[in-house]
Amino acid sequence: MCGIAGIVNTGDRHEPPSRELLTQMVRAIRHRGPDEYGMYRDRRAGLVHARLSLIDLASGQQPLANEDGTLWIVFNGEIFNYVELRSDLEALGHRFRTHSDTEVIVHAYEAWGNGCFPRFNGQWALALWDSRSHRLVLSRDRIGVRPLYVREHGGRVWFASEVKAIFADPSVPREIDPAGLDQTFTYWTSLAPTTLFKGIEELLPGSIRVYDADGSKHDVVYWRPSYPVTPPGDYPLTLDEATEALAEKLETATRLRMLRADVPVGSYLSGGLDSSLTARMGRKAKEGVFQTYSIRFQDAEYDETEFQRAMAATIDSDHQELVVTRGDIARVFPEVIRHTERPVLRTAPAPLYLLSRLVRESGIKAVLTGEGADEMLAGYDIFREAEIRQFWSREPASAARPKLFERLYPYLARSPGQAKGMALEFWRQGLDRAGEPGFSHAPRWRTTSQLKRFFSPDFRSAVESHPPADVLSDLPPEFGKWDTLARAQYLEVVTLLSGYLISSQGDRMLMANSVEGRFPFLDAEVMEFCNGLPAQYKLAGLDEKFILKRVARGLVPEKIIHRPKQPYRAPDAVSFVEKGAPAYVEEILSESALREAGIFDARAARGLYAKCQMRAGGSANDIAFSNSDNMGIVGLLSTQLVHSQFIRGDGIAPGGEILYKTLIDRVSIQQLQGTS
Amino acid sequence: MKHEEVSTKVHQFIRKNFLFDDTAQLGDDQSLLGSGVVDSTGILELISFLEETCRVKFEDSDLVADNFDSINKISAFIMTKLPPGKDGDHAVT
Structure with missing residues (x-):
C-alpha cells in the first residue's frame, strides 16, 4: 500500500x-x-x-x-x-x-x-x-x-x-543523468543508486x-541474492522432497498474501505456468468469490486467451478480460512513462497499466501475480542460451553442439538457411569468454548497446567523461564460485527483475491505478529456498522450471504446464508508426524537440522514425520490424517523453486536493x- | 556490376538503414552481426535489398551468416551469383 x-x-x-x-x-x-x-x-x-x-x-x-x-x-x-x-x-x-x-x-x-x-x-x-x-x-x-x-x-x-x-x-x-541513460541502453534499466536524473539516488x-x-x-x-558454492551432490533433498518443500513454501507465501489483507485480493492470469499456479493457490487460500484478470491482444501473435480461459475455468474464478490494441498502447504511452519515470525498450508496461485500471474499476485493490518465478526457477531463454553457449564453448569447432539451439528455438530447424546461420553467428560472439562473469548476458547487452549509436555527439561525450558503473564491477565476492546458471540468475535479478519487471512493468503500472501487487515467488523464504536448489532441479538439461512443473502437476491443466514458454510481449514500434498513430509521436520526435532535449542525434533519430513509418506503410497487417528498430523507436520515444515530462515539466498531474486525516504539526x- | 559498385551500394544502404548516419565509420571487413550493426531480422532487410538492387536470387542454402557478415563477404558473394560479365568482372577477391 x-x-x-x-x-x-x-x-x-x-x-x-x-x-x-x-x-x-x-x-x-x-x-x-x-x-x-x-x-x-x-x-x-x-x-x-x-x-x-x-x-x-x-x-x-x-x-x-x-x-x-x-x-x-x-x-x-x-x-x-x-x-x-x-x-x-x-x-x-x-x-x-x-x-x-x-x-x-x-x-x-x-x-x-x-x-x-x-x-x-x-x-x-x-x-x-x-x-x-x-x-x-x-x-x-x-x-x-x-x-x-x-x-x-x-x-x-x-x-x-x-x-x-x-x-x-x-x-x-x-x-538527465547521462550515466543513467547509458546504463538503460545496456541493461534495460539504470543500476541503483544511479537513476535517470542527476543527483537523484x-x-x-x-x-x-x-x-x-x-x-x-x-x-x-x-x-543480496546468494547461491550455493557447495557441489550439487551435497544438497540434502531428493527431487521429490524438494518438490514437496517448494509446494509447501509457495502455498504458505500465497496464503499470507491472500489472508493478510482486510480487503479481497484477486489475481492476474497471463496464460503461463507461474500465474496459473499462483492463482490456483490463491483460490485455495480463501473462500468466496475470486477475481482474475487477463490481457488479450488483438494481434494474434501475442494473444494467450485460450490458456487464460482454461485456468479461469479450472478455478472457477470471476474472470475479466481486457482486449488491448496497438491504438490503446500508443494512446496511453505518455501516461505510462509519467509513471515509469524512466525510458523503457518495450511497450509491455502499457497493457498492464490498462489492466490495473480495470482491476481498480472492478473494486479490487490488491492482486497476486506470478512475477519472479522465471528468475528464481530459471524460466527464461537467456538461462538456456547460456548453458548451450557454455557447452559449445568447450568445443567451438563442433557443428553438433550449436544444434542444441534448435531445441530451444524449434523454428531454427524449420528454416535451414535464413534464420539459423544468422542466429548462430549471433550466439557465437564472445564464445571464447565463457569463464568471464558477464558471459550469459553479453549477447543481450551488446544488442541493447547498439541503441547508443543514436546519442548526439555532446551527449556521448558527457557519458564518456563520467563513465557509468558496470554491473560486473560490483559483484558479490563468491560470484566466481557459482555455477553458470546461478551467475546468470544473479545478473538477471539485479538488472531486469529489480529495475524493470517489478518496477516499470510492476509497481508503477499497478500503483498508477492504486492497485497493490503481491508476488508469492518473491517471498523471502521462497527466494531463499529456490536460490539454494541445485541447478539441475531448476534447469534439467534444457527443461526450464523443471521443479515448478512438478509442483504444478494436478493443480494446473497439463496443456499449460507443457506449452512452450511464451514471453509476455505487446506490439512495439508498429503502435507508434502506423497510419493513425497519435500526433504526439511526430511532435516529440520532431527535429526541434530532439534538438531541444539534446540527447539524440536528430538526423539519426528521424532516420529511424522515417524507416519504420515506411515499413508500416507497406503490407497491412504483419509488419516485421527488427529487434533493433523496435527497441530503437520505443527507447527513443520514451526517453523523449521522460525529458519532456520531467525536465521541462515536473511530472505531476494537475489538480488533486489533499485533506489530511492525520496531521501532527509540532512547529x-x-x-x-x-x-x- | 563490379565488386566496388556492389560494395558502395551496400555501404550506402547500411548507413541509411541501420546506422542512420551518412558519415558513420564502417569497415569493409567489419562483422555486421558481430559488431551489432545489423541484427538477424536486419539481415533479412539487407537480403531483400540485395535481391532487388543487384537482381539476384538467393537459395535457402545461400543464406548463411558467412556469406553476409561483412561488406566484403557480401560483395564477393554477389559476384558469384551474377551472370559472368563480358570482362569477367565478377571474379573478384
Missing part, C-alpha cells in the same frame, strides 16, 4: 520543511494511496503519507509513532509476517495500539535496531524518523518491490516513493541508509516567528 515522502534537515539548516511543500510532495504521488493522507512535522523533519488501505482499515493511519511519540514512521508496503513478529515483540514487553503491520515495524526497530529488517518477510519502502536523536533511517525490501528515491541538496534530504514527489520542490534541479534493494544528526550517512546492505506559529 501507499506512497511516502519527506524532507529532513541535516547539519546546519534550520527552517522546518514547509507544510505547503510537504503537501505538494504527497499530492504528486496521490495515485499511490488515494484513501487517506497524513503528515507529521517537527522543526527538522516532515513526513507525508498517501494511504491505500488494505490492513487495519480503522486504525492503521500514518504517520504513526511509538508509545512516547519520539519515533515516527511512513511506510509503503506489507510486512507479511507481522502477526508472528508481533507475538515475539509482545513477549519482549511491547504493547500495541493498532492491528497494523506499520506499528510492528516501529516496535521491531526499537527492539532490534537495523537488525529488524532481515526479520521482515515482505515488500517495503519506509522511513523512520527518531525525533530525539535526529536520525533518519530508510529501508527497502530485499529485491526492490517497493521504490524509494533520495536526493541530498543544500543541507536537506528529500525522500519519496517516486521521483516526481522530489521534483515537487521547485528548488531541486532537474537534469535510488536506494539499493536490500539495503538500509542512515542519516545522523550531523549529516553523516552510512549504507548497510542486509541482503507552532510562535516558534516559527522566533526563528525569523
